[in-house]
Amino acid sequence: MGGVKGSPAELAGLRIRTLARLLLVSPTTTVGNPQAPSLMTETITVCAVDELPPGERKTVVWEDIEILVVNIDGELLAIEDRCSHDDGDLADGEIYNDRCAIECPRHGALFDLRSGKPLTLPAYKPVDTFPVKVDGDTITMEVS
Numbered sequence: 614m615g616g617v618k619g620s621p622a623e624l625a626g627l628r629i630r631t632l633a634r635l636l637l638v639s640p641t642t643t644v645g646n647p648q649a650p651s652l653m654t655e656t657i658t659v660c661a662v663d664e665l666p667p668g669e670r671k672t673v674v675w676e677d678i679e680i681l682v683v684n685i686d687g688e689l690l691a692i693e694d695r696c697s698h699d700d701g702d703l704a705d706g707e708i709y710n711d712r713c714a715i716e717c718p719r720h721g722a723l724f725d726l727r728s729g730k731p732l733t734l735p736a737y738k739p740v741d742t743f744p745v746k747v748d749g750d751t752i753t754m755e756v757s
């Protein structure tokens with residue numbers, strides 16, 4: 614008789630590992646044509662390029678997520694406008710160009726604007742970041 618053999622404990626472990634692999638598939642994974650955009654990713658317009666010069670910031674709402682887009686010395690970055698410590702808004706926080714970081718105005722956690730990772734307590738969980746592009750004279754962002 615065919616099939617998978619093993620003790621009940623081994624089979625349970627196999628099922629758990631298989632399920633974990635299935636759950637770890639990225640929602641942006643493209644199946645089939647690797648050139649085709651993911652069905653889970655959407656490109657949205659942020660604003661015209663001249664509306665977001667270096668040193669400026671803009672908040673964009675997509676579905677129920679507020680996203681802060683900043684221009685740091687010509688580099689466009691987008692981060693979820695929500696502190697992972699206690700849901701404070703990051704949009705009014707001080708930006709440190711030299712560290713490419715933003716400080717949560719509520720309790721002072723610093724977040725890396727490129728990765729969304731917290732650099733200081735009290736936050737210890739990362740927040741989402743989003744790819745930003747310039748398409749002609751328009752700034753766009755990929756959201757998923």
Ligand code: FES
Binds near residue numbers: 719720735
């Ligand atoms: S809400 Fe941001 S550090 Fe507490």
